[in-house]
Amino acid sequence: METAARNPARSTAEVALGIRRRVFEHTVCNNGGYLSQACSSAEQLAWLYNEELRLGAPTLPMIPEPFVGVPSAGNLRYHTGAGYNGPPDPQYDRLIFAPAHYALVAYSTLIEVGRMAPEGLLQFNKDGSSVEMIGAEHSPGMEVHNGTLGVGLSTGAGLAFGRRRKGEPGRVWVYMSDGELQEGQTWEGLQAAAHHRLDNLHALMDVNAQQCDGAMDSVMEVRDMKAKLAAFGARVVEVDGHDLAALRQAAREEHPGQPLVILARTSPYQGMSWLKRRFPRLHYVRFSSEAERAEANRAIAAELGVAPVEYAH
């Protein structure tokens, strides 16, 4: 099938496992990280990059350059991190990566699909690096700033409108988190996308039911998101976000005249059962003691099929 042909090097399941392993290793080494986001999103990002997105070859160095400054009239060296997704040619898809705090997972995905060198992750959250903790528009794989949650879908809608107007066959994909449904702008954006019949706009949402303060239902219920999204004019498909076949099928859903929203129901400790004991405080995993860190290292490594991470104490 066409999906397998895009990256014959590795299966998407292998890429997803690689993402979990890499984020796990990083989190143990640094005694903290966005671990649960890797658990929930690994299959989705692996599937997007390894199969679904039509992307050209990367245009930026495999090891990201240091931060070259913010956009200004005088900064001629400035560029976004979109080059890791390939050139913005008309036939290619564009990815708006809305949950900027998933950056560690996004970078790990780029590495696993061969778009960034593993050494690039060593610069994560280091001063002077472009591989920032919260993905900025100059960070690998990013094209716009989304650290303020809720702007992503609107930006994608505007880009989709513009691309349709120019007759570009490439689609716009927005990767989102379910917490963004608490932001009014998300609904404004969807309303506009539906009003303007933007069927070249696709949103994939990680529905892990988690947010910074804990379980979403304890923070602010969004209730029946599928019905609400449909009522706002989207074509909505709800799937198990860890089921690659279901993701593939969801993307084939016909949605003429409507944006497509795929709700990927996920677990924030998928593939790392040890994390379940931390539920529902999983937004950022930091180990409370060396003993806990060592225990997590042993348990999660075993589940991921790797040796425990060697780290400096």
Place this chain on the structure above:
Amino acid sequence: MVEMVTRPYARAFEQYAMTHPEVLCLSADLTSSCEVDGFRDRHPDRFVSLGMAEQNMMSFAGGLGLAGFRPFLHTFGVFLYRRPYDQLVASVAYPRRRVRLMGFLPGLTTPGGMTHQAIEDVSVMRSIPNMTILETGDATEVESICEAADSIDGPVYCRVLRGSVPRLFDTPIRVGRMRELSAGSDVLVVTAGITTEEALRARSALASAGVSIRHVHLNTLKPFDPAPLLDQLASVRHGVVTMENHVTEGGIGSLVAEVMADHGVGKRLVRLGLKDTYAHGGSRPYLMRHYRLDASALVAGIEGLVGHPFGITDADLEAVRIEAAHSLAKAEAL
């Protein structure tokens, strides 16, 4: 009699947009209020209705900019920065999208009260990196605002006048160039937008009173080249009076103060405008008088600077209104 021009923006935008295909007309349910209803009706394929949802409109415009378009956003100025401030910074200003923010009803030009009056927009926009700020003061500037704004490689916020607008100038906006309207030697008066017309109302009366006014009109508030202003400041004896349709913090009064302080200009500065206050709803003449940013307020400010009263009455100011505006063509040719 000064020429009054009806809906100059409507014609100017249509004319400009029709020769620049990357320009799109965006509106948030204030289409006729922003004089683009005719454009919408005649060119529906170039018009993007985004409803009452300014946060989305801002980021949507950022996405259009990413796709290579140059969206012109039409709404009241106040709705371009208060509600969608986060989106303004993240989706438009930071990435230097070529988005043109056409802010109608600046300051006290609306009877809509606090919610409709953009009284701190210049202050907000001046503090946003990458932003350019233009302000129109007459029909000719409104007619040239689209081309001026669209010449900027980055985001632009414009204070746009609408409805019946006097024609004070006969040359278009040249971005970055202030207009010297008179070249006196006693007091420098700095105005922008509708306060320029007010200053012109006082012009004959001040001349009759024997005070020599040097008057400059600003249409480019950011970026701001200090050199021409420093030359103007060096040419007057007493000091400078600024008058703005805006709070006196962060607008042109602050701008002039910063230039003077940065360059050690030891002259007095009187800043006229809204003094750390909101306004309420009412007619423009009432509001300008009530909040002291009309011709009589300017006279009082100049009196304070020079140190003695001139004996100018309201009747003197009313009487010279037409004459002052009419004589400007000569002044501008200086």
